[in-house]
Amino acid sequence: MAIRIQERFEVAAPPDQVWAYLVDPARVVRCLPGAELLETTDDGGFLGRMKVKVGPVTTAYRGTARFLEVDAERRRARLTGSGQETAGAGSARMTMASEVVELPGGRTEVRVDVEVDVVGKVVQFGRGLIEEVSRQLFHQFAECARATLEAAGAAPAEAHGTAAGPVAAPGGVAAGATEPGAGAAGAAPAEPGAAEPNGGSAAGGPGPAAAPAG
Numbered sequence: 001m002a003i004r005i006q007e008r009f010e011v012a013a014p015p016d017q018v019w020a021y022l023v024d025p026a027r028v029v030r031c032l033p034g035a036e037l038l039e040t041t042d043d044g045g046f047l048g049r050m051k052v053k054v055g056p057v058t059t060a061y062r063g064t065a066r067f068l069e070v071d072a073e074r075r076r077a078r079l080t081g082s083g084q085e086t087a088g089a090g091s092a093r094m095t096m097a098s099e100v101v102e103l104p105g106g107r108t109e110v111r112v113d114v115e116v117d118v119v120g121k122v123v124q125f126g127r128g129l130i131e132e133v134s135r136q137l138f139h140q141f142a143e144c145a146r147a148t149l150e151a152a153g154a155a156p157a158e159a160h161g162t163a164a165g166p167v168a169a170p171g172g173v174a175a176g177a178t179e180p181g182a183g184a185a186g187a188a189p190a191e192p193g194a195a196e197p198n199g200g201s202a203a204g205g206p207g208p209a210a211a212p213a214g
Helices: 015-022 025-031 121-164
Strands: 002-011 035-040 046-054 057-071 076-085 091-102 108-119
Touching (some): 002 121, 015 025, 025 035, 025 121, 046 121, 057 091, 057 121
Antiparallel strands (some): 002 108, 035 046
8 A cells, every 4th residue: 555645844943953863863763653773784774663553553664774865955865765564474665755945034844755655454444544643653753853953952052041141131031041932842742642652653643654664
């Protein structure tokens, strides 16, 4: 069963910072529910595993992924991956194109286009549920990535304000301080269908679609 997911999200961080994050698998995997990076191969690929829950069934995949294209100047990348079920005959293949676009006001938009081909027991639940789970996983990834990037961007500013000493600014806000709600201070609250304690990703209500190499 082939499905396609096209999503986008905005981040209050400069594009170069967002780009550097998205092409670093060791950082990205921390925000992918149910995913684990096992190792990086000598040829530039990476090996991982991922658990995904569709309906009442939790499926674990183990596989590899690699970048087909990394265009730093245009901030575009293409990734491909494939994986096999660890306890079954099913498989999944994925190609993902991502683009980082600079927006006014120091914000950045991430655009993702994912094509996934799934074979195995999860297909019995139908295209609608699989697409919903994929979108859920993307939204969870997006919230986590946004919180991570915005917190990283806020930290240097806070450190600078502390070193220089708070200076009263018009309106009563200290210069160099961060106003309440300006930027994420930690991981965003999990949406329905967040990663289960056992590392799986639950359906109930996606970042990239469930990458088989994760």
